[in-house]
Amino acid sequence: MWPRARLFLQEALSSVSSNLSTTIAATMTVLIGMFLLGLFIALGTWVLSWTNDVKRQLVVNVYFCTDVTCENEVSRGQIEDIRSKLVSLPQVKDVQFISSEEALEIQRKRTPALVDNLASNPLPASYKVTPHKGEDVSKIAAQLEPVPPGVEKVNYGKKEADRVLQVAKIIGGIVLTGSLLLIAASILLISNTIRLSIFARRREVEVMKLVGATNWFVRGPFMLEGIITGLIGSILAVILLIVAKEVALSKIVERDWLSNDDVSALSFPLIALTLVLTSLLVGAAGSGITLRRFLRI
């Protein structure tokens, strides 16, 4: 088996060098296809991660009665009752109590001028209820319907939340179909380039068969050539992606709205591995499948 593998490699390498222009064309095709795919996967997973982060910020606010907003101020017992009810809900991840003083502090940070002119604290105490999934905020709010005693109102920013969730869904769809389309397009593009180069050499295949080469003896070097092309093309694409990441992305990430630690793309080594494996597979399978019809001699 080993001398045969060496022979295949020699044949493949000499074929690569004697068909240099088609090899370069095929390599460039792989390079472009895989670069775009890599870019798309990186951007796509980053955007997905960003929408997830936005979804994570969706919460349900339960505002308690003050003596101004209701007839009676909320009691400790009522606050505890509502907590235990919320905690028992399967969708709820966390319940955080925010006293009216804390609410004022938060407000002071946002709009200092407004708060400084207040005679007394008009803000109610509240629960900030964090769901496991952003989509569940409406369900949690529905559990507090009708409003239990001691609660003034339940608010989850219905309109905002609905919009965020819708946008997230659309982005997810775009990323998924885009990736699939791009994968399909690059597979088609690469295998078509391989097809063309094999078509140009079908006489060669015919001669090989007529002097007694087995199908595998013909196929081996061709498939190895496809693998070499795929390997070089995808490695170049990965290098290009690294350069793009270092040069372009580093400048954008300086901006604060992007520099969120909770938002990140699929890890780069994983993307690189995906690209290299995809091109290897397409290179080998593309050559093998295209050759089939010419081997029937």
Add this chain to the structure above:
Amino acid sequence: MTDTSVETPVLTAPEHGENGARGTGTPMIVFEAVTKIYDPNIVALRDVSLTIDKGEFVFLVGPSGSGKSTMMRLLLKELEPTSGRIIIGGRELNRLKRSKVPMLRRNMGCVFQDFKLLSNRTAFENVAYALKVQGDSRSAIRTKVPEVLGLVGLGSKMSQMPDELSGGEQQRVSIARAFVNHPPLLICDEPTGNLDPDTSVGIMQLLYRINRTGTTVVMATHDREMVDKMRRRVIALDDGVVMRDERRGSYVA
């Protein structure tokens, strides 16, 4: 170069051809009512039946389009007959498994009318390919290839590409490739078609010597002078039909 007692699973050369001109009595090639019709409706061979014995030297003559190349392509199992049976070395080609076809071809040297050289390989590599397909070692290739290329007079042009060789030189590379394995059966489609008379005689002498070692040689040709001079078996085809089959024949009846 004179030893061709290569034992092979598919075909075997006879022990020794005591007289190269005549067969040994065991058939090498049998055609049984073979008809070949090309796709729309072109009849290339019509009900051809013949037997060629091991060790024979046979000329296949006939006008252009009479079906000579078609016979060779059928022997290589490059084509399937429309009807009838072809038997080579006791093996029926119709029944031969696809996986056994490479084996058959390795035991059958073939000089093609259009040479069929690999255009991006040197003369040396073209001949070497026929050895590589059967797994010969590099050292065996390094000794056998120059030897056979020297024999056809191309010892000094081994590293030239086919398009750097003349038609006659390409033809000789093709002959070298067909013979480098010392196959028990050699089929040649106009091997002297592009050669000057002197070189033609040289190639004929080479084929004759190859035949003397027991190799069966079937040669399609238009070379009337050569056929008349050699006085070997002549099978004449016309429009796909065997018109004549003479033991010591001539080009025309």
